[in-house]
Amino acid sequence: MPAPLPHEHLPSVPALTVESDDIMDGERLGDLHVFNDWGMTGQNLSPALRWSGAPEGTRGYAVTCFDPDAPTGSGFWHWVLFGIPASVTELPTGAGTAPEFKGLPEGAAHARNDYGVKAYGGAAPPPGDPHRYVFTVHALGVDELGVDTDASPAVVGFNITANTLARGHIIPHFGV
Numbered sequence: 198m199p200a201p202l203p204h205e206h207l208p209s210v211p212a213l214t215v216e217s218d219d220i221m222d223g224e225r226l227g228d229l230h231v232f233n234d235w236g237m238t239g240q241n242l243s244p245a246l247r248w249s250g251a252p253e254g255t256r257g258y259a260v261t262c263f264d265p266d267a268p269t270g271s272g273f274w275h276w277v278l279f280g281i282p283a284s285v286t287e288l289p290t291g292a293g294t295a296p297e298f299k300g301l302p303e304g305a306a307h308a309r310n311d312y313g314v315k316a317y318g319g320a321a322p323p324p325g326d327p328h329r330y331v332f333t334v335h336a337l338g339v340d341e342l343g344v345d346t347d348a349s350p351a352v353v354g355f356n357i358t359a360n361t362l363a364r365g366h367i368i369p370h371f372g373v
Contacts, residue, residue: 199265199266199329200265200266200272201265202265202329202331202368203261203263203265203272203331203333203354204331204333204364204366207358207361208358208361210361210362210363210364211250211252211362211363212250212363212364212365213248213249213250213251213334213336213363213364213365214248214249214250214365215246215247215248215332215333215334215365215366215367216246216247216248216367217244217245217246217247217332217367218245219244219245219290220244220332220367220369221367221369222367222368222369223368223369223370224369224370225327225369225370225371226319226320226330226369226370226371228240229242229244229290230242230243230244230319230320231319231320231321231371232312232318232319232320232321233319234321235321236321237319237320237321237373239319239320240319241294241317241318241319242290242291242294242317242319243276243288243290243291243292243293243294243317244290244332245287245288245289245290245292246260246287246288246332246334246367247286247287247288248286248287248334248336248365249286250363250365251283251286251336251362251363252336252362252363254338254362255283255336255337255338255362255363256283256337256338256339256340257279257280257281257282257283257337257339257340257341258281258282258283258285258334258335258336258337259277259278259279259280259281259334259335259337259342259353259357260276260278260279260281260288260293260332260333260334260335261274261276261277261278261331261332261333261335261350261354261357262274262275262276262317262330262331262332262333263275263330263331263333264320264322264328264329264330264331265329265331266322266326266327266328266329267322267328268323269311273311274310274311274350274354275310275311275312275317275318275319275320275330276293276307276310276316276317276318276332277307277308277309277310277350277353277354278293278305278306278307278308278317279305279306279308279342279344279353279357280304280305280306280341280342281302281304281305282302282303282304282305285302285305288300288301288302293307293316293317294316294317295314295315295316295317298316306345306346307346308344308346308347308348308349308350308353309346309347309349309350310350311350315346320371322371322372322373323373324372324373325372326372327370327371327372328370328371328372329368329369329370330368330369330370330371331366331368332366332367332368332369333364333365333366334364334365334366335357335361335363335364336361336362336363336364337357337360337361337362338360338361338362339360342356342357342360343356344356
């Protein structure tokens with residue numbers, strides 16, 4: 198039985214439409230977005246994302262990527278980005294990739310992921326069944342989450358959930 202998706206046990210909210218020219222729901226994650234360490238040879242670029250359908254009152258966005266299938270007992274956070282202004286409805290390829298952060302909007306900030314870095318970290322599952330990578334855009338009803346970039350993904354996620362007006366996701370998979 199697969200692990201639950203990260204939003205299955207959260208309060209229900211309206212859906213955002215999330216699209217990408219880089220990743221497709223239910224399809225294999227391309228090497229462009231795979232980690233480039235831990236035996237992986239990907240390019241470690243965050244995918245381009247765009248979203249629409251945010252409800253009235255949206256004051257900002259957060260973007261996360263979570264692997265619920267990681268053999269940790271708690272999943273694995275690959276990307277935790279918050280502070281995206283309400284006027285921004287897309288991120289280009291590589292916006293979450295250190296050290297350039299090309300196209301990252303002013304005011305946006307990364308919390309450390311489970312690799313321990315404040316940036317996007319691509320897929321790097323152990324050999325075996327493919328893992329799912331849940332790329333989620335959260336429409337928020339606040340300008341500030343009240344956390345800083347040293348907060349853990351769980352603390353940032355708690356604050357995201359407490360302020361989410363809508364969310365949408367794309368779930369590609371990857372395995373070796």
